[in-house]
Amino acid sequence: MPPAAPAVPHPDPAGTPSTPATGGSPEFRGVAVAAPHPAAIEAARAVVAAGGNAFDAALAAAAALTVAYPHQCSAGGDLVAIVRPAGGDAQAVLSIGAAAAAVDVDALRAAGERMPFGGPQTVTVPGVVAGWASIAALGASLPLAALLEPAVTLADGGVPVSPGLHRAILGRLDGVRADPGLSALLLDPETGEPVTVLVQPALARTLRQIGANWRSFYRGHLAHRLADGLAALGSPLTAADLAAHRAEVTTPLTSTIGDVTWSAAPPPVQGPTFLAIAGSAVTDASGIALLTDARRAQLARDALLGDPRTGPIDLDGLLLRTGESFAGADGGPKPAGDTVAVTAVDVDGNAVTLIQSVFQSFGSGLLEPGTGLVLHNRGSSFSLDPAHPARIAPGARPPHTLCPTLATTPHGDVAALGCQGGRSQAWILAQVAPAVLDATDLAGLLARPRWIIGAREIGREVPTLLLEPGTPGADALTRTAEGLDLVVDTTAGPHDDAGHIQVARLAGDTLAAASDPRADGLAAVV
Template sequence: MNRRLVANGSRWAVAAPHAAASDAAAEVLRTGGNAIDAALAAAAMLTVVYPNQCSIGGDLLALVGTAGGDVRFVNSSGRAPRAVDVRSVAADHDVMPVQGALPVTVPGVVAGWAALASHWGTRPLASAIAPAAAAAREGVAVAPGLARDLQREQHILARDPGASAVFFTDGAVLSAGQTLHQPELARTLALIADHGPAAMYGGEVGASLVELLAGQGSAMTVADFAEHTVELAQAHGAMYDGVEYLSGAGNSQGLYFLQALKALEVVRADRGPVDPLSHDAGVVASVLGQAAADRDRYCADPAWSPSPIDELLSEAYVRRIAERATSGAPSLPLGQVKASGDTVAIVATDADGTWVSLIQSVFHCFGAALLDPATGIVLHNRGAAFALDPTSPNLLAGGKRPLHTLMPVLVREAGELVGAHGAMGGRAQPQVHTHIALHLAAGASLAAATAAPRWVLGPMEAGVTAGAGTVNAERDVPPSGVRAIERAGFIVEEIDSHDDGVGHGQLVRKVPGTGRPELVAATDPRADGAAVAG
């Protein structure tokens, strides 16, 4: 696998967390496709080569920006079954289960692909899917990241007949370099290429998934699939040191990255540049902790519980966050990080000035740990983010979308789009984006910003409550940063350098060149990705 962590070009650039996906996107761009066509080719390939992190049985959120300046937030997150019996679920469980059929919501990936292709693509969706279908049919080498997750999750996967048939050979889980064959997934991808999203939402693919789920106690129906919709909304923004970062709101946690960034802009304006790896690390941790608390307090399906967006992003509100962070007041306790792959990000731009940040996910590693034998699809467990507490804005309800960790990001300077960022990291995605933004503002290169030591606080996943107040820091976080985090009231635990438990980022930016501006792509060394530019 040919890995290029950084690439420079003048016409187009792309980065994804697996080299095969980056190469699929680059081939599209080389042959005249646009950034959307390329991102879709990468997204389809990732469902084949990274089933631990994404699947056509998961969700998709994206930001798309065009040369004319329009930026749209694409939300293809799915809903809980209309007929879910909330009382019954609450009677049987203290919190939402994270595996099995109950946390499976309607998968939105395929509908999201179709919406992106129809609104902004220049090629049929089928052309993006074809290379992925061929790869699934012919087999792909197991990447190191997939191998680590297979090893870690093997006992869970072994309990599911579909997963054990695909990910095991001769009774042992596949290891790095072995060939992963997915003939059923290849057939499913071909059906979607031929019939479009109808194959999933009302067709035989969706019907097979519903049959599997119904057999395991889910209230999901074919009608639930058929009713799935993709929402197109305006993005929201926040400035940091003269650069505007854009993300989505609704049930996405992107709003809380923007809130934290606005609070850190207050700190920067008062005290100078903010360094997440030195004496400012405790302030950054406190700001992120407060934003995470607001996320858990407000972020939900706006049809049930609209977030007070204007208040949360107001100057008065973010200044209070900044003042609390710099006052030395005790930080809010948060749960321990559980490292796990769950999400992929694809970022791309083209010569026409189209920018895209596309994020798709199965939520937890291998999602619900259910693989439909008939279709080869790994099902996500996005419903694990629902609550069973009646006072929570994320209380489980039929037809409701859960709080969503996916949060695409675009970047604008002086009114012009100049960047696309994406990250894996579950609930820690706002933190990954914040680290990257702060490093870039301090003058770091894209490669340095993605590779820099990182720490994260709070649970990546739903259902993780142990170790309140713990921050997991890579071993090369400087001692001054560790001490600053501890002074802010957090317990710091050391993990390995370049551990994907602190998430991984993908970046494409337009930067000043010797003549015309240059495009630079960078991929995080914590994944198996590649950056390509032309």
């Protein structure tokens, strides 16, 4: 089990910790950070040593993950974040790319009842880079080039293939072999076996150019190189589509329960789904009300979530403020690989929770060789039903499973939470939310057995309540599931489908962080 970072009182006004951080480093700045790969923590440590805050640490970690974890995230994917500058209000950053202006919706409908799961038609405009720039503008201390430098070094010098990445390569081996870009990166040309070290010179060049001028990714030399590569892969995206992208920075949705205010991202993100069930999580220790509301919220989300830019969204319905009920759906493809979450909180109260994603493992199954970017398949979440709020249309954004969450109190406490977990992220987070500000053992909190609900997205043919062994209240949850049209199954042990939660927290004068033991992650106070 990855240990939680030590709880460290924040520095006194002179800048010297009243209790030293691990090792007593003189560069200690007081940032708690959690991420699913050690390389991300080392990147955060480097920029904090150079004077960075929580914003800098989160961005450096996020960039490093695009190098070390190409099955889960990429600068060719999307980003959603909740950030809170010290002394300011929380902001939601939604950098969600749109479908191509030239997308042939009629052809897609003629080809099948649902969107393809991968391939060039599922690639939407990548939003990560504009998301990084927006987060930096809201509170980073260092220039973007400095924040990306650890990632550039990793890409140029090589990073060992983690156990999780190795499993992902084997799990999608046929798809990796089918794409020249992925196979050149991930497979030994002589043996055909997965490589042990990733060396990515094209990606290093791309990251270096982004650091020098991030706008070139959307409206410059880099954009045209990417557009040419997309065209060669069969995507309808053009340089004009890239130039049209803007990250949305907006006020998050909030819900106050007791003295804790929870902030989550608005549609097309499933933040309302988390807020709809957060109250049940806090007020009902048995978990029965949470499961019941989670099932209702799941059905409402599947029926109602879409892009407010393409038509009205029933926010009250998503928040379970109406009595309407909805029929079940099969949930779409299993988003294996999926997502990375990074959380960071510093001694001043700056807080960041960001999630970046390629959706399924290795996204669309395409790596554009000129830029070294793995391209996401977020477009596979569109509906081909012209009446559905998530309907595909030129310039429309797909619905998003990403669900970063921030908790704040009037006393100055703040906790940043995020997780990998696909469509189950809302109820994964809800099961730890009630204790996240008070738990003395954050790592122990994340290690507790959990449940999720889903169908195809958790590898089941029918809607299922999936329990990890030892889940609290399992008997009562099982009885409740029968009335919710859920079959019940139990995993053999802790399971990836139950999510990889990352938490960073400032409570009183003490920083702490923890990384989920189900992943390869690490937490630190640096």
